[in-house]
Amino acid sequence: MKSYKNKDKIPPIMLGSSTPKEWRIPLIDWDRPPWNRWAFQNIRQILPTANIKRNKNFVSELKYNLHNIEDIAFKDTNGKDTSVSTMLEDTYTDGFLVHIDGQVIHESYYNGMEPSSLHIAQSVSKSVTSTVAGILIGRGLLDPGQMITHYLPELENTAWNGATLQHVFDMTSGVKFSEEYDVRNSDIGKMDVASGWKPIPEGSDPNEYWPDCVWDQMLTLEEKEIDHGERFLYRSIETDVIAHAMERVTGKKLAELISEELWQTMGAEEDANITVDSSGYGLSCGGISSSLRDFARFGILHLNDGMLNGKQIIPRDWIEDIRSGNHGLANESLRTTYPNGKYRNQFWIEDASKTTVMCIGVFGQLIYIAPEYNMVVVKFSTWPDFLDDTHKLNTLSAIHAIANNYKGKG
Numbered sequence: 001m002k003s004y005k006n007k008d009k010i011p012p013i014m015l016g017s018s019t020p021k022e023w024r025i026p027l028i029d030w031d032r033p034p035w036n037r038w039a040f041q042n043i044r045q046i047l048p049t050a051n052i053k054r055n056k057n058f059v060s061e062l063k064y065n066l067h068n069i070e071d072i073a074f075k076d077t078n079g080k081d082t083s084v085s086t087m088l089e090d091t092y093t094d095g096f097l098v099h100i101d102g103q104v105i106h107e108s109y110y111n112g113m114e115p116s117s118l119h120i121a122q123s124v125s126k127s128v129t130s131t132v133a134g135i136l137i138g139r140g141l142l143d144p145g146q147m148i149t150h151y152l153p154e155l156e157n158t159a160w161n162g163a164t165l166q167h168v169f170d171m172t173s174g175v176k177f178s179e180e181y182d183v184r185n186s187d188i189g190k191m192d193v194a195s196g197w198k199p200i201p202e203g204s205d206p207n208e209y210w211p212d213c214v215w216d217q218m219l220t221l222e223e224k225e226i227d228h229g230e231r232f233l234y235r236s237i238e239t240d241v242i243a244h245a246m247e248r249v250t251g252k253k254l255a256e257l258i259s260e261e262l263w264q265t266m267g268a269e270e271d272a273n274i275t276v277d278s279s280g281y282g283l284s285c286g287g288i289s290s291s292l293r294d295f296a297r298f299g300i301l302h303l304n305d306g307m308l309n310g311k312q313i314i315p316r317d318w319i320e321d322i323r324s325g326n327h328g329l330a331n332e333s334l335r336t337t338y339p340n341g342k343y344r345n346q347f348w349i350e351d352a353s354k355t356t357v358m359c360i361g362v363f364g365q366l367i368y369i370a371p372e373y374n375m376v377v378v379k380f381s382t383w384p385d386f387l388d389d390t391h392k393l394n395t396l397s398a399i400h401a402i403a404n405n406y407k408g409k410g
Contacts, residue, residue: 003033003384006089006110013038014045028198033384036363037111040120040382041094043289044273047196050255050282052263052272060267060297060308065103067406074401077393087398091364091391094119095292095380098399099300100373100406107292111382116270118289119380122361125274125288126239128258128298130169130346131314133242135261138315141249144169151245159224160241167228168238169345172329176225177235181362181386188236191217195287196277213279214240232329232343236285239346243284254282265313266301268294286361292378299367299376302357322347323355323371337389350396362386366395373403 004011011034012023030039030046039046070085088096094113098106113119121128136142142151144166149156151165159175160168167173180186184201185208192198194211204210211217218237243254250257255274263272272294275287290298301307306314322345334341342349348358359367364381377399383391 001034003037003092003382005092010037010112014042028201031197031363033382037092037094037382040363040380041111041113041117043118043120043275047275049273049287049289050253050276050280051259052255052274052288053259054268054271054294055264058264058267059269062099062293062296063103064107065105066107067105069098069106069402069405072398072401072405074397076397077390082394084398084402087394091379091395092382092384093364093379094382095378097292097296097378098402099296099376100403102374104296105406106402109292113292113380115293116291118270118272118291120287120289120365121295121359122286122363122365123236124295124359124361124365124367125284125286126236126346127359127367128262128288129239129243129246129254129284131298131302132257132261133169133246134314134318134345136246136249136257138318142245148241148245151248152241154219155241158219158221160218160221163228165242165245168241170232170329170343171235171238172229172232173235173238174224174226174228174230175221175235175238176223177221177237179234179236187217187221191237194277195275195283197275197283213277214281214283215244215279218244230329232331232334234343239285240281240283242346243282247281253280254284258288262298262313263294265311266294266297266308268297270294292380295367295378296376299359299369299378302369303371303374303376318345321345322357323349337392364388364391364395368396368399370403373407375399375403375407377402 025035025039029035072084073081076082094111095109146165148160148163163173178186179188183189193200194214194217200210270291272288272290274282276282305316306312306319325344330342338350340351342352348360350356350358354372356370364383366379368377
């Protein structure tokens, strides 16, 4: 079934007290179109989650000076004239917020989303998890140069043996892990089952192993395809290795850590949540749902070098390392969309010669943090496909056009 755009009539997905079978969310395909357009804002009705509590007594203020940005023009990937409003429609936008020079200049919602709505972040969750890990590193609880097995000795019999925590942060371990989203029994497909996101696909080989939880899957990854530190290769499960180390050194669940170390201290307006597997583990690589405004607050905190109201929440040297540290290795796939791009500490680097960093998730999730522009942009989307370079590049071109148009006008 095809997806629908914001200008189209919204189909009656999960509508009413007796939803017809043809409009009920199929659990095997809740993240595929058109179901994802409803599901991404209603994760708690589909999957088990843990709450990420805010501090009800403290909400950090967002200042507003709204402008009309929809008519700002730019060239699309085909070199044709287009506009921000066209980009928002064509890229299946659910929410879009632009903060520049200390003020929100644009905030808009689509597809039934509202300011208090929570939207799944997909792999933007990796950057949130990494940020909390950076706080723990600042306290001396984690050391990026330490071996993974120092924190998780059970992994000595896996391909992570010999890898450092920094290898995992940068996804440069040599662990073999297939990130093929459309292959049901790929490693990432099996992670869908292990995380509790999906049932075992019908027609699967009855002799094939399907892990019961993410930890169990980690223990099965025994094959190394290249030496640690030799190559960048995107592996979602690396974030979950980090998160398990975080839980091990603190004795706390990930949802509790995110709440105490970040969500409460940055003054979130809404509680967030994270999907959990059968062991109660929160899926750090993709399971967080947040409001648009609270992700703006997260981005602004990074933009301001980890400071809020005179308090250092995120260590400044951790943020500096993300922006301008040893950005490690990039593969050809990364260079097709970011010719001078890199990856560091679970953040994407748009251009290694600058300090802009990005938190990116499949289906069009984005937090864009640009010190060069004094700018943060948050975009929630429900693309029909996991990956779409045209949508990604047109979104970035629109952001650049907005920045160039409004820089210094706040």
